[in-house]
Amino acid sequence: MSRIPQLVITNGTVVNSFGRRHAHIVVVDGKISQLVDATEPAPDAERTIDATGQLVIPGGVDGHCHVAQVTGRFRTLDDYRTTSTAALWGGTTTIIDFGIPRDARETPLEAVLNKKALAQESRCDVALHGSVVSWDETVPWQLEQLAAEGVRSVKMYTTNRGTTMADGDTILKVMREMVRLDGLTYIHAEHDPIIADCTAQHADDGRIGIEHLHRTRPELAEETSVKETLAMAQYTKAPVYFVHQSTPGAVDLVSEARAHGQEAYSETCPHYLALDDTVYGSAFPEWYACCPPMRSPETVAALKQRLAGGAIHTVSSDHSCYDLTQKRERTDDVRAMPHGLPGVETRMPVAFTVMAESGSSVEDFVEVFSAGPARINALPGKGSIAEGFDADLVLFDPSVRRTVDGGALHMGTDFSPFDGRTLAGWPAVVVSTGRVVLDQEGFHDPGAVGRFVSRNGFREHLAAAADLSAATL
Numbered sequence: 464m465s466r467i468p469q470l471v472i473t474n475g476t477v478v479n480s481f482g483r484r485h486a487h488i489v490v491v492d493g494k495i496s497q498l499v500d501a502t503e504p505a506p507d508a509e510r511t512i513d514a515t516g517q518l519v520i521p522g523g524v525d526g527h528c529h530v531a532q533v534t535g536r537f538r539t540l541d542d543y544r545t546t547s548t549a550a551l552w553g554g555t556t557t558i559i560d561f562g563i564p565r566d567a568r569e570t571p572l573e574a575v576l577n578k579k580a581l582a583q584e585s586r587c588d589v590a591l592h593g594s595v596v597s598w599d600e601t602v603p604w605q606l607e608q609l610a611a612e613g614v615r616s617v618k619m620y621t622t623n624r625g626t627t628m629a630d631g632d633t634i635l636k637v638m639r640e641m642v643r644l645d646g647l648t649y650i651h652a653e654h655d656p657i658i659a660d661c662t663a664q665h666a667d668d669g670r671i672g673i674e675h676l677h678r679t680r681p682e683l684a685e686e687t688s689v690k691e692t693l694a695m696a697q698y699t700k701a702p703v704y705f706v707h708q709s710t711p712g713a714v715d716l717v718s719e720a721r722a723h724g725q726e727a728y729s730e731t732c733p734h735y736l737a738l739d740d741t742v743y744g745s746a747f748p749e750w751y752a753c754c755p756p757m758r759s760p761e762t763v764a765a766l767k768q769r770l771a772g773g774a775i776h777t778v779s780s781d782h783s784c785y786d787l788t789q790k791r792e793r794t795d796d797v798r799a800m801p802h803g804l805p806g807v808e809t810r811m812p813v814a815f816t817v818m819a820e821s822g823s824s825v826e827d828f829v830e831v832f833s834a835g836p837a838r839i840n841a842l843p844g845k846g847s848i849a850e851g852f853d854a855d856l857v858l859f860d861p862s863v864r865r866t867v868d869g870g871a872l873h874m875g876t877d878f879s880p881f882d883g884r885t886l887a888g889w890p891a892v893v894v895s896t897g898r899v900v901l902d903q904e905g906f907h908d909p910g911a912v913g914r915f916v917s918r919n920g921f922r923e924h925l926a927a928a929a930d931l932s933a934a935t936l
Contacts, residue, residue: 484501490854493897529784549872606641619648646920677838682712733778733780735755751801768819866887
């Protein structure tokens with residue numbers, strides 16, 4: 464080694480999605496330069512952190528965050544500085560946000576470039592998804608420009624008519640373009656005609672307040688949309704990724720498609736694993752306004768079984784940082800209130816606790832928290848503790864438990880849907896591209912050092928990852 468490393472983490476149990484070992488981790492210039500077996504002496508370094516008795520995992524990759532999101536007249540209260548700081552507090556070292564056109568005047572390319580400019584304030588690394596609402600003759604060129612910018616995925620909504628919803632023709636045409644550009648299609652899958660009719664019926668009956676949210680968006684709407692979208696993906700041969708799946712039926716549809724050779728992926732979120740629809744009968748139902756809504760206890764139990772069985776590929780936060788004043792403004796009408804939950808900071812402990820209680824291994828947790836999101840989203844240098852990868856690392860003791868205090872978190876809002884819950888899996892030390900940003904002394908703001916991560920082509924990256932995996936076996 465040509466010079467003394469900036470950081471060495473000694474004597475930790477290094478856990479990747481594919482296994483674990485006791486090792487010293489050597490960090491030079493923000494990257495992992497070497498893994499030294501723990502039976503060997505640890506190299507000297509400018510700083511040494513003793514990880515004896517702790518697990519060391521790759522920094523989290525949150526593939527589904529909404530930063531500074533605008534929904535109608537509501538805007539989330541965060542910015543990149545706030546959200547990236549909260550992410551680091553929660554063991555996430557890379558976030559992927561969305562460039563969603565605010566209205567018909569903003570193009571998909573403009574939406575991404577505007578978000579990319581805002582992301583310069585980020586404390587952690589950032590990647591972006593694009594979004595298409597309506598098709599016109601400029602969309603293929605815009606998608607080419609996005610790919611050149613390193614944005615290799617596009618999200619579309621099958622609901623929210625009049626705002627973000629893309630019709631079937633648009634979805635199919637965009638899928639074809641994403642195949643051409645070696646990209647990935649993201650889908651928010653809820654069947655809009657079913658939801659619109661069900662919501663209208665509830666409004667006619669006077670049952671449209673937040674306490675009825677879960678009844679206005681039935682499981683059938685989600686599963687019908689997943690089925691239709693998978694058919695379009697099969698027809699176009701497009702890789703497709705379903706965000707925030709909340710039912711075992713939706714996950715099973717993706718599993719069946721994969722069994723027949725389709726490239727399809729399921730994401731879920733911590734709130735669909737840890738909460739159920741009884742929250743809408745609680746004293747504060749507005750804490751849980753999100754779409755899809757929480758499901759029945761039986762559905763939640765079955766969803767956790769799918770996660771434990773490996774059928775769910777990623778757990779993302781779907782972070783949307785409204786506060787209680789915004790949430791409470793229109794609790795009388797779910798059509799008028801902002802939907803979305805703060806969660807980038809609590810993703811690690813909630814997901815870890817749920818998975819540990821279900822009998823999953825730490826390796827399984829690393830797969831959905833770090834490795835899977837990095838691989839599926841074609842993020843170079845992310846998701847593994849290996850030589851040449853970015854030094855994004857989280858140290859924690861799984862036996863340590865803490866109770867969530869929503870007011871003491873760092874997400875820019877005044878509540879957490881997990882307030883009062885006792886959870887394991889809280890980070891003790893967080894290293895982001897070689898910088899120690901969290902340790903026993905607290906948070907060390909690194910400044911606006913977060914990098915924009917240009918992503919690889921989807922199939923190109925999977926092929927390279929497969930070759931690397933084969934070479935290390």
